[in-house]
Amino acid sequence: METSITINRTVLTVVRGDITRIPADVIVNAANTSLLGGGGVDGAIHRAGGPEILDACRRIRAKQGGCPVGEAVITTAGLLPAKYVVHTVGPVWNGGDDDEAEKLRDCYRSSLTLAIEHGAATIAFPNISTGIYSFPKLLAAEIALDAVAEYLCELADDAPAPKRIIFVCYDAENEQIYRETLGNCS
Numbered sequence: 001m002e003t004s005i006t007i008n009r010t011v012l013t014v015v016r017g018d019i020t021r022i023p024a025d026v027i028v029n030a031a032n033t034s035l036l037g038g039g040g041v042d043g044a045i046h047r048a049g050g051p052e053i054l055d056a057c058r059r060i061r062a063k064q065g066g067c068p069v070g071e072a073v074i075t076t077a078g079l080l081p082a083k084y085v086v087h088t089v090g091p092v093w094n095g096g097d098d099d100e101a102e103k104l105r106d107c108y109r110s111s112l113t114l115a116i117e118h119g120a121a122t123i124a125f126p127n128i129s130t131g132i133y134s135f136p137k138l139l140a141a142e143i144a145l146d147a148v149a150e151y152l153c154e155l156a157d158d159a160p161a162p163k164r165i166i167f168v169c170y171d172a173e174n175e176q177i178y179r180e181t182l183g184n185c186s
C-alpha cells in the first residue's frame, strides 16, 4: 500500500520495506561519522552492496576524514539496484537540547542537495536516527517531512527537482507514523 502527496514537482511516498531493494537513483544511508559501516540500515547497505561501497567510503575518509553530523557524501551503490548511495550522519538523540532537530533537518537537506546534483529523479530515505541513535520516531518523521517539503518548495522553477521521494519504513511503528504524518500534510 502506498500513501502519497505531491509537493511542487515531486511526489512523496511512504513504503514499508528494505531500502537495499529499492531501485531508486539514490538511496540514503544512515551512516556514522567514521563512514566505515555499522549496524542497522548501514550494515544492511554494505552487506547487500558489496565491498565497492566501503572502498569508496574509505577513499572519502582518506580525503576528508569522515563525515560530520548533518552532512552527506555520495558513493557508488555497488551491487544494489540503486545508482548511488548518499551517506548522511544523523544526530544521536541526547534529550533534545543538543540541536538534534536542526541536525536531523540538515541530513535531509544535504542529502537532497547531493542527490539532485547527481541528477537523481528518485530518492529513497530511511528513517534516519530512529534506530540505534534513538531519536523519537514521531518527531523524526515530522522533521523529515517538513525539511523535505520546505526544500522542495524553495527550489527555483527552473532548477531540477526529483520526480519522487520515497520514505522507506522498516518497522511497523514508523510506517504508521509516516502514513499519518504524510496524510496530515495533504
Ligand code: ADP
Pocket: 017, 018, 019, 020, 030, 031, 039, 040, 041, 042, 044, 045, 090, 126, 127, 128, 129, 130, 131, 132, 133, 134, 135, 168, 169, 170, 171, 174
Ligand atoms: P541510526 O543510527 O541513524 O538510528 P539505524 O540504522 O539504527 O540508524 O536506524 C535507522 C532506521 O533504519 C530505523 O528506523 C531502522 O528500523 C531502519 N532500518 C534498519 N534496517 C533497514 C533497512 N534494511 N531498510 C530500511 N530501513 C532500515
